[in-house]
Amino acid sequence: MDTSKYIALETFCRQHQLSWGFIELLESRGLLQLVVYDQSRYLPLDVLDRIEKLVRLLRELDIHPDDLDVIEQLLLRIASLQAEIHNLREQVRFYRHLYGEEG
Numbered sequence: 001m002d003t004s005k006y007i008a009l010e011t012f013c014r015q016h017q018l019s020w021g022f023i024e025l026l027e028s029r030g031l032l033q034l035v036v037y038d039q040s041r042y043l044p045l046d047v048l049d050r051i052e053k054l055v056r057l058l059r060e061l062d063i064h065p066d067d068l069d070v071i072e073q074l075l076l077r078i079a080s081l082q083a084e085i086h087n088l089r090e091q092v093r094f095y096r097h098l099y100g101e102e103g
Helices: 009-016 020-028 045-060 065-098
Strands: 006-008 035-037 040-044
Touching (some): 006 009, 006 045, 009 040, 020 065, 040 045
Antiparallel strands (some): 006 040
């Protein structure tokens, strides 16, 4: 396994002062998938931003760990709606330009 694409769970927990129980809760909720290699557990580097966001929600907003999956789904839905609004605005601009309307 190419360990350059992973961070050891022990290292991540120590750096963020987290318990293993928190990570296990995230894993049980389907919010992350750990990789086991040579009797050690690893987090893929491509999920670190997402996991760190969940840690910030937990600490800064005092979100209960059991509710993090709901919050993440809401944030994903908001991002999707924002992208849809952006696309619709671009379409409106295009048609306004096409038909010579100001705005």
